Amino acid sequence: MRLPAQAFYNQRNTISEDSGTLRALADTVAWPNDLTLAQWCSWYAATLEFKPDLIIELGRGMGNSTTLFTLAAHRMPGAKVFSFCLSEQWDRLTRPKVRSLTGEEWFAPLSTYLIDICQVDFTHLITPAKRVLLLWDAHGYVVADRVLSHIMPLLAQKEHVVFCHDVTDNRLYADGPRGYMGKTIWRGMESYYASPETVGRTNIFWLNTVVDQFIPILDFCWRNRIELRSTDWEMKEDFAKHPQYYSELQQAVPEDCFSMVNHWAYFTLNEAPGPLTFPASVLKAGEN
Numbered sequence: 001m002r003l004p005a006q007a008f009y010n011q012r013n014t015i016s017e018d019s020g021t022l023r024a025l026a027d028t029v030a031w032p033n034d035l036t037l038a039q040w041c042s043w044y045a046a047t048l049e050f051k052p053d054l055i056i057e058l059g060r061g062m063g064n065s066t067t068l069f070t071l072a073a074h075r076m077p078g079a080k081v082f083s084f085c086l087s088e089q090w091d092r093l094t095r096p097k098v099r100s101l102t103g104e105e106w107f108a109p110l111s112t113y114l115i116d117i118c119q120v121d122f123t124h125l126i127t128p129a130k131r132v133l134l135l136w137d138a139h140g141y142v143v144a145d146r147v148l149s150h151i152m153p154l155l156a157q158k159e160h161v162v163f164c165h166d167v168t169d170n171r172l173y174a175d176g177p178r179g180y181m182g183k184t185i186w187r188g189m190e191s192y193y194a195s196p197e198t199v200g201r202t203n204i205f206w207l208n209t210v211v212d213q214f215i216p217i218l219d220f221c222w223r224n225r226i227e228l229r230s231t232d233w234e235m236k237e238d239f240a241k242h243p244q245y246y247s248e249l250q251q252a253v254p255e256d257c258f259s260m261v262n263h264w265a266y267f268t269l270n271e272a273p274g275p276l277t278f279p280a281s282v283l284k285a286g287e288n
């Protein structure tokens with residue numbers, strides 16, 4: 001089985017054991033719009049399965065992923081979480097609420113920075129690490145420029161995996177509606193955010209998304225001969241092949257902590273067969 005299904009299966013007892021804490025923390029963050037409890041558990045399982053010593057979070061927002069990665073770090077002695085975001089919601093709203101549940105010491109594995117990701121030099125963070133999990137949950141072309149031109153060359157020298165949020169796999173909805181329903185074409189995420197009732201989502205092969213970065217991500221994966229892997233599709237295929245594992249998982253994990261559909265994709269340059277290629281930075285060229 002591949003990472004998503006293998007993680008849920010292998011970590012089923014840990015998820016079950018930690019389900020009360022996961023549920024209490026998710027309720028405290030109280031922002032399921034960005035991440036449901038089942039999605040928390042999906043990233044929690046995949047993180048514990050991958051066993052990074054360094055987790056880099058791009059995009060903290062209200063802090064769903066920040067909180068679950070910190071909880072995961074407590075199960076992986078020595079693991080550190082570094083979180084970068086422009087939003088002060090975590091410091092102002094979420095951290096004080098989580099603190100009242102966990103106490104201050106609980107935050108020890110976590111360092112948060114209120115900063116533009118494009119201003120960060122990741123070299124000193126990534127160079128000493130052995131195994132890196134990068135959560136890419138800050139949207140748009142500018143962050144994509146920084147990730148693909150600066151962060152990925154550093155990650156390429158390590159065992160690593162990149163989780164990309166906010167994508168739905170069209171293959172799960174083969175008979176779903178394909179009509180425009182009176183909406184316009186998608187013309188970038190800003191067009192969608194400005195008017196979601198009149199602008200459609202975009203469909204690129206199996207990907208259904210509204211966020212810009214999936215276009216440069218697909219381009220990057222194609223150039224480097226690696227796959228952008230659909231978590232939801234891999235889970236569907238792997239559990240169809242291993243129904244026994246699926247039923248063991250279902251028996252072990254509370255219903256609200258598991259879903260077959262979690263809306264994320266992942267990739268790694270570790271599976272690239274040949275020489276790697278990276279884009280030059282738009283920011284360096286002073287075009288942004």
Ligand SMILES: C[S@@+](CC[C@H](N)C(=O)[O-])C[C@H]1O[C@@H](n2cnc3c(N)ncnc32)[C@H](O)[C@@H]1O
Nearest residue numbers: 059060061063064065085086087116117137138
């Ligand atoms: C979808 S939210 C993150 C949600 C979070 N991962 C969670 O699980 O709750 C995306 C965040 O990325 C931040 N962001 C977007 N562009 C950024 C940039 N250039 N530098 C830093 N943060 C950025 C936004 O401010 C926003 O808070």
